[in-house]
Amino acid sequence: MKLSTEQEQFFIERIKKEFGRPEEEAAATVESLQKMLYEGDMQIVYYLQYRVFKENDPAYTQKLLNFLFEGYTYLYDQTDNQEEKEKLGVGIQQLFYFLFIERCGYAKEMEEQSLVSQHILKSVSDRLNSVLKTQESMIANLSHEMRTSLNTIHGYLSIIDESKVLRGEQKFQLKKAIHGAVSLQSLVKDILNITKINSGQLEIQKSFFDMEEMLLQCIDHLSIEIKNRQRITFEYESMFAPFLVYGDQMHMMEIIINFLTNAFKYTEEGFVRLKMTYKKETKGIRAVFSVSDSGVGMTPDQVQDVFNPYSRYQKKKQGLGLGMHITKQLSDRLGGQLEVESEPGAGTTFSFSYLFEKTQEHQPGVQGKKIYFYIEKSMQERTYVKEKIHFLKQHGATVKTFKSENSLINFLLNAHKNIPDILSVLSEPQNYTKIDALIYYLRSGKRFEKTIFIAENMRQHLSLKYFDDLYEYCAPVKIYEKLLKKETANKKTSGVGLSVLVVDDTETNLDIFRLFIGKDYPNAKVDLAGGGYEGVGMCKVKQYDVIFLDLKMPGMNGFEVMRKLKELNMTLPPIYAFTADVYKSTYDKIFEYGFEGILEKPLQPEHLNEILQRITNAETA
Amino acid sequence: MQKLLNETKEKAYLFLREFGFEEDELEPVITKGLLDLESAINHLSEVLEKEKPDNEELDGVLHGLKGLLFQLGNHDAANRAERLRYTDNLDEIRMWLASF
Numbered sequence: 110m111k112l113s114t115e116q117e118q119f120f121i122e123r124i125k126k127e128f129g130r131p132e133e134e135a136a137a138t139v140e141s142l143q144k145m146l147y148e149g150d151m152q153i154v155y156y157l158q159y160r161v162f163k164e165n166d167p168a169y170t171q172k173l174l175n176f177l178f179e180g181y182t183y184l185y186d187q188t189d190n191q192e193e194k195e196k197l198g199v200g201i202q203q204l205f206y207f208l209f210i211e212r213c214g215y216a217k218e219m220e221e222q223s224l225v226s227q228h229i230l231k232s233v234s235d236r237l238n239s240v241l242k243t244q245e246s247m248i249a250n251l252s253h254e255m256r257t258s259l260n261t262i263h264g265y266l267s268i269i270d271e272s273k274v275l276r277g278e279q280k281f282q283l284k285k286a287i288h289g290a291v292s293l294q295s296l297v298k299d300i301l302n303i304t305k306i307n308s309g310q311l312e313i314q315k316s317f318f319d320m321e322e323m324l325l326q327c328i329d330h331l332s333i334e335i336k337n338r339q340r341i342t343f344e345y346e347s348m349f350a351p352f353l354v355y356g357d358q359m360h361m362m363e364i365i366i367n368f369l370t371n372a373f374k375y376t377e378e379g380f381v382r383l384k385m386t387y388k389k390e391t392k393g394i395r396a397v398f399s400v401s402d403s404g405v406g407m408t409p410d411q412v413q414d415v416f417n418p419y420s421r422y423q424k425k426k427q428g429l430g431l432g433m434h435i436t437k438q439l440s441d442r443l444g445g446q447l448e449v450e451s452e453p454g455a456g457t458t459f460s461f462s463y464l465f466e467k468t469q470e471h472q473p474g475v476q477g478k479k480i481y482f483y484i485e486k487s488m489q490e491r492t493y494v495k496e497k498i499h500f501l502k503q504h505g506a507t508v509k510t511f512k513s514e515n516s517l518i519n520f521l522l523n524a525h526k527n528i529p530d531i532l533s534v535l536s537e538p539q540n541y542t543k544i545d546a547l548i549y550y551l552r553s554g555k556r557f558e559k560t561i562f563i564a565e566n567m568r569q570h571l572s573l574k575y576f577d578d579l580y581e582y583c584a585p586v587k588i589y590e591k592l593l594k595k596e597t598a599n600k601k602t603s604g605v606g607l608s609v610l611v612v613d614d615t616e617t618n619l620d621i622f623r624l625f626i627g628k629d630y631p632n633a634k635v636d637l638a639g640g641g642y643e644g645v646g647m648c649k650v651k652q653y654d655v656i657f658l659d660l661k662m663p664g665m666n667g668f669e670v671m672r673k674l675k676e677l678n679m680t681l682p683p684i685y686a687f688t689a690d691v692y693k694s695t696y697d698k699i700f701e702y703g704f705e706g707i708l709e710k711p712l713q714p715e716h717l718n719e720i721l722q723r724i725t726n727a728e729t730a
Numbered sequence: 731m732q733k734l735l736n737e738t739k740e741k742a743y744l745f746l747r748e749f750g751f752e753e754d755e756l757e758p759v760i761t762k763g764l765l766d767l768e769s770a771i772n773h774l775s776e777v778l779e780k781e782k783p784d785n786e787e788l789d790g791v792l793h794g795l796k797g798l799l800f801q802l803g804n805h806d807a808a809n810r811a812e813r814l815r816y817t818d819n820l821d822e823i824r825m826w827l828a829s830f
Contacts, residue, residue, distance in 0.1 A: 316748040615794055617763035618801050624751065624759055661793050689797050689812070711800040711808075714749050 112143050116187065120180060127176055142180075146200040154207045161208055170209075177204055248304045256297045263290040299431040302363075303418075306438045313360070313442065317353040317469050317715075320396060321585035324385055327365045328582070331373065336570060340378035345582050347385040349496035354394065355467035360439050361398070367436045368400035368459045375457070379403025394468050399460035407451040415449060436461075472715070473590045474722055476505035480589065481529040483517040483544075484510055485536045488566065493583055494535065500586060514540060521547060521557070531589055533563040534576075541571055548575035561592045594629070594722070607633035607725060608652070612644035612670065613659035613687060618710070622657065625714050630721055641665025645673050652680075655724045657687040657708055660695070671702045685720060687712075731771050734830035735764055738804040745803025763802050770795045771827070778824055788823075789815050 112120070117139050124135035144150035161170055181201045188194055266287045269275065275283050305311045324347060328335070335343045365383070372381040380403050387396040407415065416437035440447045440461055451457040480501055488494055489512060502508050509529070511517040514536075534544055541564050551557045552575065564576040565584045573579055578592060607630055611622045619637040626635050636651070638644040641662050648656070660667035667686060674681055683705035688695065699707055708716060742760045743753075774791045777783050792815045799808035814823050 314744070314748065615766060615798050615801075617759065617766045617798055620759045620762060621746070621801050624746075624755060625749070628750070659797075661790065663790060689800050689808075710797050711745075711803070711805070 111147065112139070112184075116184065117143075119183060123176060123180070127172055145204070146197065151203075151207075154204060157204070158207055158212070161212065173208070177201065177208075248300065256294065256301065259290055259294045259297060263287065263294060266290060299435060302435045303431055303438075306435065306442070311360075311439075311442055313357045315355055315357050317355050318358040319353055319471070319585055319587040320350050320385060320387075321347050322587045323358055323362055324365070324383065324398070325580075325582065325585065327362055327369060328383065330362075330366050331369050334370075334373050338373060341373065341376055342380045344380055344382040345384075346382065347493070347583075348387055349493045349500070350385075350387065350471075351496070351500050351586075352394070352471050353469045354396070354465035355469070356463065356465055357443055360443055361445075361461070361463070364436050364439055364445075364461050365398050365400070367432045368398075368461070371432060371459065372400050372402035372404065372457070376402040376404030379456070390464065393464050393466040395462060395464045397460050397462045399458055401456060401458040403456040406453040406455050406457055407449075408453055412449055412451050416447070433459075471500075471586065472719065473501070473504050473506075473586045474593065474719065475501055475586075475589060477507075477726065478505075478531070478593060479507045479509070479527065479529040480531045480533070481509045481520075482511065483514070483532070483534045483536060484512065485540070486512070488535045497583070497586060501589075514543075517544075518547065521551060528557060529560050530593060531561045531563060532557075533565050533584070533589075535566045535583070538567065538569060538571060541567060541573055541576075545573040545575050563588075563592070594718075607721065608654045609633055609635045609721075610638060610644065610647060610651075610653045610656045611635065611687070612638040612641065612656065612662070612667075614640050614662040615659075618659070618687075618712075621712060622717075625712055625717055626721070628714065629718050633721070641667070641670040641673075644670050645677075648674055648679070648681075649677065653682050655682050655720065656684045658684055658704075660686050660688045660690065660699075668698065668702050671704065675703065683720075683724065731768065731830055734771070734804075734807060735767060737830075738767060738799065738802050738807065739764055741804045742802040760802070763798065767795075767798055767802065770798055774823075775827060778820060778827065783820060792823075 117136075120139040120142065121132065121135045124130050124138055125132065128135075130138065138153070141150070141153035141156070145153045157173065161173065164170070181197065184197055185194060188197070266283065270280075270283055270287060324345070328343075328345060335341075369381065369383065380401075382401045384399050384401070385396060387394050389395075415433050418431055418434040436459075437447055443463065445461055445463040448460045448462070449457065482498070484494060489510075498508050498510065511520065517534075534541065536544070544562075544564075548557070548562050561577045562575070563578045563580065563584060564571070564573055565580045565582075567579065567581050569581065571579070578584075578588070580588070609626060611619055613619050613622070616639065619639070623635050623637065626633050636647055636653070638647050642665055644656075644658065645665070658667045658670055665673070667688075671684065674684070684703075685706050685708045686695075686699045686704045687708050687710065688699075689710035696707065706720070708720060739760060742763060743756060746756050746760070770791065774788075774795060777788050777791055792811050796808045796811040796815070799805070799811060810826060814826060817823065
């Protein structure tokens with residue numbers, strides 16, 4: 110049996126059209142198809158099987174399927190011979206089997222093999238991860254234990270050193286031991302840090318903080334180094350920042366402390382300068398923290414290598430060379446940028462730049478406070494000082510500035526009213542000692558007892574006994590706030606004790622409220638009511654200094670409680686709505702009902718403290 | 731429900747730690763908070779299972795849930811609960827419930 114010329118032509122034309130093959134190739138394919146159909150020659154089947162595999166394209170397979178189906182129907186319709194029809198059927202079945210069914214089986218087999226491989230790979234990977242995890246956690250635990258022991262060793266060595274029981278050679282040996290312990294502490298800290306970073310355990314913890322206060326903490330960390338390295342002048346320069354920034358303060362401090370440690374390590378004499386500048390950008394505030402030194406500096410090659418692990422540009426210096434590598438890793442994790450500029454023999458500047466997308470206006474809590482300054486002439490025109498005074502005035506503080514020593518002394522000796530809450534001195538070093546003695550004199554006569562005396566910008570360590578707080582640099586406003594708060598808290602412990610009622614139907618909200626109040630007002634008495642009726646009942650039997658009232662509660666809601674309390678004709682304390690409904694309509698209704706104000710949910714300690722401070726101030730006034 | 735509880739637990743520690751509280755101060759508050767959350771979710775399921783859920787009750791439960799989630803630092807879920815207070819489509823609330 111053989112295809113007729115017409116049938117052959119049919120197939121040749123189809124192949125040319127569907128598959129774009131030239132005449133000759135199409136004719137050869139038809140020849141092979143004939144051999145398969147009528148002689149059982151499998152060559153064309155293997156060829157097509159190969160093509161399907163090679164093309165690996167569903168569109169091609171679909172086209173081939175259509176071609177075979179059409180061809181089969183065409184031949185089947187054209188023949189009346191039953192035997193021929195059966196042969197055609199067998200041929201087409203073979204084709205379908207080899208081209209599609211066998212392929213499906215093969216695919217299935219491959220899938221199973223792939224699943225087995227995946228399973229094996231996953232087991233191996235799990236096992237590897239678990240080994241790595243164990244190792245990392247072992248290193249982390251070991252480092253942690255070592256750090257604890259080292260802290261103990263260092264602590265006891267310092268106690269022996271301070272007790273001055275050792276002298277001469279023994280004292281020298283003790284110093285060596287302390288030095289060794291300090292180096293080991295630093296190494297262990299580095300290992301712990303790098304383990305945490307590598308294992309992804311480094312937790313980013315963001316909060317609002319004051320950049321200047323953070324920088325002073327960094328300086329405190331290096332205070333011994335600053336004091337002992339007498340051939341190095343330490344300089345600190347910062348812009349006045351009237352806002353709080355939202356970021357990971359702890360890790361930023363680590364970066365700056367690493368910069369400072371590095372600067373002291375590679376500087377023999379000259380200066381180390383810490384500087385903070387910032388500027389507003391569209392997306393927030395970009396701050397740049399930089400540390401410059403007049404140390405050995407680096408070659409361009411060393412600069413390129415400086416953030417790599419185990420790189421130290423002077424091998425004789427102690428350490429593993431992990432500090433700047435960790436700094437880089439930390440900066441990357443925080444999303445900051447590091448820069449380094451250096452010249453051999455001229456010094457180095459490292460800077461860390463970070464965009465704080467979230468900032469908050471600093472509410473310094475100085476409303477109604479009297480803050481007086483004595484500022485020596487050379488400081489009077491400094492932008493930082495001017496901005497600080499302007500900021501304090503802007504936030505309701507009464508600020509007075511004494512520009513000469515005589516006017517200050519005259520005031521201190523004669524003032525009987527307008528006694529300041531804070532008196533801050535920014536003067537020449539010799540004047541601080543004089544004023545320190547004057548404070549002693551005044552307090553001996555029970556005067557200015559409630560005034561907080563601050564010595565600022567001393568530029569050197571001075572042993573002053575009667576100032577309440579000492580700063581070698583300009584004190585950030587946050588410090589005034591803290592000192593005033595401490596004073597308020599002291600007042601509270603001396604008997605002003607706040608009495609607070611919180612009404613909310615969710616027990617957790619009450620717990621969190623109590624937790625927050627307890628933090629800054631440990632002596633406040635906090636009563637909790639789980640609903641409106643209970644709240645009203647408690648108000649009947651006890652006089653509160655302030656009430657926080659949830660608005661939406663089952664039974665009697667906040668507005669109904671308010672109405673009920675007013676009907677009782679009793680003296681009501683300030684009542685604040687405690688709500689997450691921050692819609693204008695709610696605001697309007699709150700004031701219509703006579704609430705003092707709103708405390709929004711979720712509870713923010715700063716807002717809560719602002720209210721409590723206001724209440725306390727009113728009480729003490 | 732476990733998904734939301736786990737997620738909220740994690741967020742609560744992060745959120746409240748930011749205010750300077752120690753682990754031992756937070757643990758009892760958060761543990762209790764999660765129990766409150768569990769019971770609020772159960773309450774929400776019960777309301778939704780009713781043939782004709784009471785709109786006022788539903789709003790109250792979602793409001794409470796929102797406040798609790800806010801206070802526990804899960805602000806995304808809290809905002810979602812707040813949005814759902816204003817939907818007419820109960821299936822949307824059911825779907826949210828089913829998602830955790």
